[in-house]
Amino acid sequence: MRGIGKVSLIGAGPGDPDLLTVKALKRIQDAEVVVYDRLVSQEIMDLVPPKTALYPVGKKPKSHPIPQEEINQLLVDLAKEGKRVVRLKGGDPFIFGRGSEEAAELVIAGVDYEVVPGITAAQGCASSLNLPLTHRGLATGLRYVTGHCQKDVPLDLDWASLADPNTTLVIYMGLAAIAEISTKLVEHGMPADMPAVAISKGTTSEEQKVFGTLTTIGEQAKAAKLPAPTLFMIGDVVGLKDSLELPSFSGSEAKWGDRPHLEVING
Ligand SMILES: C[S@@+](CC[C@H](N)C(=O)[O-])C[C@H]1O[C@@H](n2cnc3c(N)ncnc32)[C@H](O)[C@@H]1O
Structure with missing residues (x-):
């Protein structure tokens, strides 16, 4: 036996x-x-x-x-x-x-x-977009939050602390509640134009992404009909997109020197 x-x-x-x-x-x-x-x-x-x-x-x-x-x-x-x-x-x-x-x-x-x-999905999705989750001078911390809630029950989150602009927020299971989440974060002081991205099926061959701001990302995700699983990344680190994205040379005149550069923070 x-x-x-x-x-x-x-x-x-x-x-x-x-x-x-x-x-x-x-x-x-x-x-x-x-x-x-x-x-x-x-x-x-x-x-x-x-x-x-x-x-x-x-x-x-x-x-x-x-x-x-x-x-x-x-x-x-x-x-x-x-x-x-x-x-x-x-x-x-x-x-x-x-x-x-x-x-x-x-x-x-x-x-x-x-x-x-x-x-975890946050790390996989962020790296798939060449985005960091923390970056000196932009994000001193990181929070993973669930946007899932019972039907007809409002989300009960600590909005005041989540609205900290120095912390990157990653919202899991937030497709249904992203509009409510954005509104609450703005009400509690997060800048309305905070960069945000929605990533669907991150790291797979079916990955899709939509870049926007805290106030636009919900509508954009809806308009793009992003399928689950999708997560949202909100914070200044998302604004590094243009600095960290490799140029596409197919039919483009882009040169390395034309690209915006990250400010290097020493010390
Ligand atoms: C029940 S949670 C599971 C999280 C998982 N244990 C992890 O560590 O990533 C499911 C949520 O994870 C996120 N998720 C998982 N895989 C994902 C992927 N490949 N792309 C985007 N979001 C993903 C979505 O927000 C989805 O609603």
Whole structure:
């Protein structure tokens, strides 16, 4: 009889399979079972060996999500069957990923587990646009915020502290609430013309992005019909776009010297 197995809670990153960690790839290739979310890209699922059992537990559009308790129980049951279980989640399992809820249930059930971090969507999307999340003189801090709220319940966030113009704000799950978020931030003192960008399916071949300002980005994202998953990055760092974007030489006369330069801050 096999002993109790182990669950690896693994971050699959934002979509690009090259952004998986080496440890994540090793665990995926060695897994007997993979329990995965909808946000895990097909290219990453293609790395799972053919004989590995697959359990999709992600919420599909227009269908009911599998209750979290059922997912927790599935992980416990599979591990107790002695399996090497990979629990694969988009981004990082402990950033808006409910990974810690699953870990807590594994502890209660006496199941061994490990956490393998992933590149969170904010980092993946920012780097895909060549944007930093912090930059000396522009952003001294960074906040990840969820824009998700219950239907008909207003978002209950600490608007005064979120409106700090020296902090980059990344809004996860904010497609539905971005207009409300922008209004509240402006009401609490964030400049209305603060640079903002919406990124859909960042780091994948279907990536789309829309640049604007705090007050325009909601309408722009809507007009562009950006599909989920989308996140919003708000802050002066987004204004570095023109300084950090490589010129396109196809049919253009752009020269390196024509480009705006970042001010180098010494000391
Ligand atoms: C439930 S949260 C999961 C976050 C994930 N654990 C992480 O660390 O990135 C889902 C939200 O993440 C953001 N997201 C995830 N992947 C993304 C991507 N490739 N491009 C843009 N946003 C993404 C979206 O805001 C989406 O609504």
